[in-house]
Amino acid sequence: MKDKKEFVVALAGNANVGKSVIFNQLTGGNQIIGNWPGKTVEKAEGFIEQEGIRIRVVDLPGIYSLSTYSEEEIVSREFIAKEKPDLVINVVDAVNLERNLFFTLQLIELETPLVIALNQYDILENKGLEINEKKLSELLGVPVVKTVAVHNKGLTELFETVKTALLEGKKKISNLRYGKEVESRISELAKLITKKTKTVYPPRFVAIKLLENDPLIKKEITDKEILEKAEKFRQELKEIHGEEAETVIISERYAIASRIAESVIRRKSTFRKSIGDWFDNIALNKIWGYVFFILVTIGIFYAVFEFGSFFSDLLSTWLESFKPIFMKMPLSPFWNKILWDGVMEGVIAGIGIVLPYIAPFYLILAFLEDSGYLARIAFLTDNLMHKLGLHGKAFMPLIEGFGCNVPAVLGTRIMERDRDRFIAAILATLVPCSARTVIILGLVAAFLGPVYALLIYILDFILILIVGRILNKFMKGTPSGLIMEMPRYRKPVMKIILKQTWIRLKEFVYFAFPIIIIANVVMEIFSIFNWIKPAADFLKPVMTNFLGLPPLAGITFIFGILRKELTLVMLSTLYHTTNFAKVLTPRQIFIFGFVTMIYIPCVATIAALKREFGWKRATAVTIGEFVGAIVLGGILNQILKLFMP
Amino acid sequence: MIRDAVTLLDIPEGEKAEVVNLAGGYGFMRRLQEMGLIPGQIVKVIRNSAMGPVEISVMGTHLAIGRGIAAKIIVKRLGKHFYER
Numbered sequence: 001m002k003d004k005k006e007f008v009v010a011l012a013g014n015a016n017v018g019k020s021v022i023f024n025q026l027t028g029g030n031q032i033i034g035n036w037p038g039k040t041v042e043k044a045e046g047f048i049e050q051e052g053i054r055i056r057v058v059d060l061p062g063i064y065s066l067s068t069y070s071e072e073e074i075v076s077r078e079f080i081a082k083e084k085p086d087l088v089i090n091v092v093d094a095v096n097l098e099r100n101l102f103f104t105l106q107l108i109e110l111e112t113p114l115v116i117a118l119n120q121y122d123i124l125e126n127k128g129l130e131i132n133e134k135k136l137s138e139l140l141g142v143p144v145v146k147t148v149a150v151h152n153k154g155l156t157e158l159f160e161t162v163k164t165a166l167l168e169g170k171k172k173i174s175n176l177r178y179g180k181e182v183e184s185r186i187s188e189l190a191k192l193i194t195k196k197t198k199t200v201y202p203p204r205f206v207a208i209k210l211l212e213n214d215p216l217i218k219k220e221i222t223d224k225e226i227l228e229k230a231e232k233f234r235q236e237l238k239e240i241h242g243e244e245a246e247t248v249i250i251s252e253r254y255a256i257a258s259r260i261a262e263s264v265i266r267r268k269s270t271f272r273k274s275i276g277d278w279f280d281n282i283a284l285n286k287i288w289g290y291v292f293f294i295l296v297t298i299g300i301f302y303a304v305f306e307f308g309s310f311f312s313d314l315l316s317t318w319l320e321s322f323k324p325i326f327m328k329m330p331l332s333p334f335w336n337k338i339l340w341d342g343v344m345e346g347v348i349a350g351i352g353i354v355l356p357y358i359a360p361f362y363l364i365l366a367f368l369e370d371s372g373y374l375a376r377i378a379f380l381t382d383n384l385m386h387k388l389g390l391h392g393k394a395f396m397p398l399i400e401g402f403g404c405n406v407p408a409v410l411g412t413r414i415m416e417r418d419r420d421r422f423i424a425a426i427l428a429t430l431v432p433c434s435a436r437t438v439i440i441l442g443l444v445a446a447f448l449g450p451v452y453a454l455l456i457y458i459l460d461f462i463l464i465l466i467v468g469r470i471l472n473k474f475m476k477g478t479p480s481g482l483i484m485e486m487p488r489y490r491k492p493v494m495k496i497i498l499k500q501t502w503i504r505l506k507e508f509v510y511f512a513f514p515i516i517i518i519a520n521v522v523m524e525i526f527s528i529f530n531w532i533k534p535a536a537d538f539l540k541p542v543m544t545n546f547l548g549l550p551p552l553a554g555i556t557f558i559f560g561i562l563r564k565e566l567t568l569v570m571l572s573t574l575y576h577t578t579n580f581a582k583v584l585t586p587r588q589i590f591i592f593g594f595v596t597m598i599y600i601p602c603v604a605t606i607a608a609l610k611r612e613f614g615w616k617r618a619t620a621v622t623i624g625e626f627v628g629a630i631v632l633g634g635i636l637n638q639i640l641k642l643f644m645p
Numbered sequence: 646m647i648r649d650a651v652t653l654l655d656i657p658e659g660e661k662a663e664v665v666n667l668a669g670g671y672g673f674m675r676r677l678q679e680m681g682l683i684p685g686q687i688v689k690v691i692r693n694s695a696m697g698p699v700e701i702s703v704m705g706t707h708l709a710i711g712r713g714i715a716a717k718i719i720v721k722r723l724g725k726h727f728y729e730r
Binding site: 064065067095096098099102213243246247250251254280284286375378379380382383386391392416480481482483484485486 | 706707709710714
């Protein structure tokens with residue numbers, strides 16, 4: 001092998017066609033995937049190294065067109081148009097060929113070297129259809145490979161095709177043309193562009209985008225003559241067709257896509273109505289849809305709780321049984337304390353209290369994500385979300401918030417406008433993430449009963465509604481509307497679900513566990529040197545007099561800013577027990593759960609907020625939620641005094 | 646204006662309609678066009694109740710469209726038994 005060369009290959013295509021699945025399969029990457037549009041909001045990178053060539057693979061957010069509006073789509077457009085990857089793998093949903101080709105045609109206009117992955121081909125076959133991929137390849141002038149990414153089918157072939165295309169490096173100029181009136185104007189404008197200005201884009205592409213009145217391209221062209229001519233042509237097209245020029249071009253592009261699709265799709269057998277359509281009659285029904293949704297939610301809650309509390313008891317007892325062995329170790333009392341009360345108590349809390357709850361929770365979340373049901377929830381909640389100044393799509397990052405608030409905050413990029421994004425992000429930070437679920441289930445449900453835990457969830461959801469209403473009132477702008485493609489239901493693939501669960505668990509094991517243990521050791525050192533009491537006394541006025549909690553709880557709240565699980569873990573180390581009923585009254589357990597649920601998520605979320613919205617807004621949210629949690633916790637304490645001792 | 650032009654909101658479940666015009670802001674309307682709602686396109690209304698968005702089938706995919714936006718999609722009602730070509 002001669003010199004090693006690095007190529008850049010991007011994965012691009014409509015939302016929810018399987019780009020990230022292909023990415024993971026090709027690079028062994030860990031992109032979070034799921035069956036709903038808008039999971040990937042940032043580009044991700046991975047590498048393939050084989051036979052002396054190195055390929056940098058970039059997974060891009062889903063995109064319908066090269067004229068874009070929402071932030072995550074701009075990422076894709078900029079990357080394809082400006083960074084000029086050596087090749088783009090255009091992932092196409094075989095079942096929706098016509099729609100997907102609309103984007104393919106624009107990639108061809110951009111003269112990007114392409115390979116098409118005709119993905120989800122199995123679903124097309126199930127519908128009794130087939131695509132003549134040779135003919136499709138001829139018509140487009142681009143190699144086409146059939147794939148079923150979730151089952152790892154066709155990917156070796158895809159990779160070989162990509163490699164060949166990269167090494168040959170030849171460029172094909174397409175002969176796909178618009179109607180005469182449009183085409184003559186495109187070529188005249190393109191000629192003028194070639195003569196008068198230099199752009200990073202091909203002249204023909206610029207000409208088409210100018211006729212489409214694309215704001216981003218218009219900004220890049222400074223030459224007055226070109227802009228005037230484009231405007232003149234737009235007017236002419238409008239007169240000829242009686243529609244805006246962009247509508248004319250979009251219609252004609254669709255006509256080309258539809259002509260190609262029709263000539264390559266063939267029916268093999270008769271059409272069967274899919275189970276999905278039938279199921280939607282329940283899942284999206286105006287009454288049964290909500291009943292089903294509530295049943296699913298409560299079902300998940302109990303499943304996670306039952307599983308979690310069973311294994312939590314089992315594991316905690318088992319791990320505690322090692323205590324005598326540790327105590328017998330020939331160490332000084334100081335090191336003995338550090339080792340058992342610091343390190344081991346942290347390990348026990350991590351394995352015994354946290355893991356049993358988050359593992360089943362992540363598994364169910366991955367199942368929900370993969371099935372396609374999430375988008376149905378977005379559909380059902382659209383009207384409710386409008387009352388919060390958002391629309392149904394906001395529900396998807398919010399649901400993701402149940403796993404972790406960080407991706408939820410980033411995920412709000414699928415919202416089209418800054419105002420909507422910010423409202424959605426604030427609400428996302430109030431969604432009980434897995435860490436908080438651990439506290440609610442492991443403390444409130446385990447020691448007061450599941451009904452009390454449900455009550456905290458309901459209080460939290462009411463709070464989200466109220467905060468949403470308030471934000472909607474005080475932030476300028478009217479809410480925009482929902483436009484969302486409904487994903488097909490898909491039988492979740494076990495291997496992918498397990499991998500997804502593992503990716504999230506790994507994050508906990510590798511990242512959260514060390515923090516829990518270190519924090520625990522730090523706390524133990526504090527306690528050995530008797531520094532806990534002064535700190536607790538300082539927090540006493542707020543903690544005890546207002547919230548009715550023991551002052552020590554205040555210290556756990558401070559550690560909880562690092563990771564929410566720490567509040568419960570610290571509580572167990574401070575009291576040297578996981579049987580919290582012995583050290584807290586029922587009212588204290590409830591208030592502790594409630595306050596932990598709503599005071600700022602954690603450092604990672606604050607960092608995500610800062611990154612997305614700047615430090616001013618991040619600080620405002622942080623302080624606001626902290627103060628809000630204390631005030632509401634105090635009020636709740638006064639109310640609960642009437643019912644609970 | 647075409648005689649029997651109504652908005653997407655007026656089409657009952659199970660009926661088909663032809664897109665006539667999109668009467669809204671540049672960005673959103675363009676997005677709809679790119680998802681296939683171009684003038685002349687036939688769509689089928691799958692779900693339409695006051696409780697939630699309108700669900701339509703267009704070019705083989707199902708789209709959920711918020712009621713506010715659906716009100717700006719001008720269509721021609723074609724009825725239940727319309728077949729293309």
